[in-house]
């Protein structure tokens with residue numbers, strides 16, 4: 248059961264060529280940040296292209312609970328009347344962030360240096376995920392948290408009444424940890440400094456600068472040093488949210504493994520901290536090209552064209568690339584199942600603590616579908632083959648558990664499009680958290696997706 252709806256068993260049948268144009272929704276990471284920084288500004292922020300997935304809708308609801316006025320003016324069009332830095336009111340309800348690690352972790356940071364308390368919870372998936380990685384640095388500002396052992400949700404966060412600035416080196420490569428500390432630093436005096444050894448997505452830094460905060464990033468021997476001057480007055484902005492590369496990954500990868508496919512996925516951000524999968528696929532020999540390269544909102548954007556690629560080879564993914572494709576390893580493992588040889592993915596311990604243990608979830612389903620997978624604490628490998636049908640290759644014919652994880656559900660449904668037999672997932676409901684139009688969009692390209700109670704005509 249997903250946090251916000253019924254269980255939806257789904258089946259993906261082997262399909263003909265996927266063709267056409269796939270306009271994926273707005274970027275989930277940027278959507279969360281636009282709402283939160285809009286709420287921390289004084290005045291009206293206007294947002295177009297907002298992702299209207301459940302994760303982001305939960306953040307919009309949370310911002311209302313903290314006192315901002317958040318209005319939906321039409322598809323993707325939202326306005327936020329903010330309350331200013333330090334202006335959050337104490338919510339009179341539990342903040343339920345559903346399935347969203349980004350939502351709960353960034354919102355905890357945003358309130359941690361205000362003299363208010365709030366209780367946070369989530370769904371069965373989110374309430375298993377580690378939160379000490381957030382409450383530990385927030386305690387350095389003077390915030391206090393009271394929750395379950397091991398620092399998991401539900402928990403109550405009591406914001407610092409007299410916050411102090413913090414200098415913090417992130418212990419794991421996490422943009423959520425970095426962002427929570429920066430957002431807390433907004434309402435602390437002086438300068439808050441975050442140091443990250445591996446570069447992670449930089450949407451928070453870019454957006455804070457866009458809202459008028461004083462923030463610098465320096466590459467040093469220690470790593471990337473990000474310095475924020477506290478207590479700015481953030482200026483409301485007009486924001487156009489770019490389309491999400493992590494959602495684009497699904498139609499792109501489907502086209503690469505379904506014979507005869509040729510799909511255009513327009514307007515995808517190629518921010519270097521987000522585009523690692525696409526370069527990896529090209530290195531595997533994918534027929535994947537960037538058309539109409541341009542800049543939008545200060546970021547590189549292109550139209551991605553993906554064509555069926557039967558000559559792909561397995562690859563050793565550079566571990567230093569992991570952060571720039573951390574959400575794309577599940578769908579990469581599906582492509583790897585159809586590439587000749589071994590794909591090696593190392594330095595990916597973080598996959599064990601996403602909405603699910605993504606290594607375990609994918610390894611279990613792929614093995615059941617006839618694919619060779621090996622794994623360890625922070626690594627896994629997939630040994631694939633381009634063979635189809637009775638020559639060998641991916642048999643399919645299995646039902647896989649999604650574990651309340653949208654990317655696991657979507658990855659197995661893409662597998663079913665190219666396997667010899669259909670692949671089912673026990674619950675496709677979580678797909679709505681990040682990609683609510685996944686079913687109609689993929690069906691429009693030619694996929695054969697069915698809600699399992701449906702019977703073929």
Ligand SMILES: O=C(O)C1=C[C@@H](OP(=O)(O)O)[C@@H](O)[C@H](O)C1
Pocket residue numbers: 275276277349420421422423424426447448573574597
């Ligand atoms: O900051 C963000 O928007 C996100 C950061 C990543 O998590 P971590 O920062 O925990 O790696 C990623 O997995 C998540 O989908 C979105």
Ligand SMILES: C=C(OP(=O)(O)O)C(=O)O
Pocket residue numbers: 275346347348349350574601602654681
């Ligand atoms: C891990 C993800 O999101 P979150 O951490 O926000 O739940 C994701 O979208 O793959």
